Amino acid sequence: MPIAYLSRRESFSAAHRLHSPELSDADNVAIFGKCNNPNGHGHNYEVEVVIRGEIDPRTGMVMNLTDLKEIMRQAIMEPLDHKHLDKDVPYFATVPSTTENLAVYIWRQLVPLLPAGRLYEVCIHETDRNVIIYRGD
Ligand SMILES: Nc1nc2c(c(=O)[nH]1)N=C([C@H](O)[C@H](O)COP(=O)(O)OP(=O)(O)OP(=O)(O)O)CN2
Numbered sequence: 001m002p003i004a005y006l007s008r009r010e011s012f013s014a015a016h017r018l019h020s021p022e023l024s025d026a027d028n029v030a031i032f033g034k035c036n037n038p039n040g041h042g043h044n045y046e047v048e049v050v051i052r053g054e055i056d057p058r059t060g061m062v063m064n065l066t067d068l069k070e071i072m073r074q075a076i077m078e079p080l081d082h083k084h085l086d087k088d089v090p091y092f093a094t095v096p097s098t099t100e101n102l103a104v105y106i107w108r109q110l111v112p113l114l115p116a117g118r119l120y121e122v123c124i125h126e127t128d129r130n131v132i133i134y135r136g137d
């Protein structure tokens, strides 16, 4: 059966501060600059989830996009939208809330909600110019 890649995009707004507990305050400022501002800053993140799978001959679907929408609501929108990543999401209490780490977090949120092996990629646009792609490596 043919294999297709299906994706859905959602956007969410969140605040964060780039800061690593592994580094001194001086090194945090030196490395993260303005993004280490103690009061944080925000982004309107765009996240795209890509599912890989065979097209079911009965339904013509890789998976129902309605189901993917609900899964993304649970895995992404509910824990992240209108939150401060470092203060409201326990995962980021000690993990720097870079877009790379956010993509890994979202991947790990999605895996248990999807059929095994179906999740192909998480792509996050942090700004119009900053994009991170994670494929589970
Ligand atoms: N490898 C990474 N580098 C940076 C990240 C990241 O997640 N991974 N994040 C930031 C900051 O969060 C910052 O908000 C974004 O950086 P920057 O591009 O400087 O932000 P701007 O507001 O200037 O937006 P652009 O439109 O992208 O210029 C920094 N580095």
Ligand SMILES: [Zn+2]
Pocket: 016, 035, 041, 042, 043
């Ligand atoms: Zn930022």
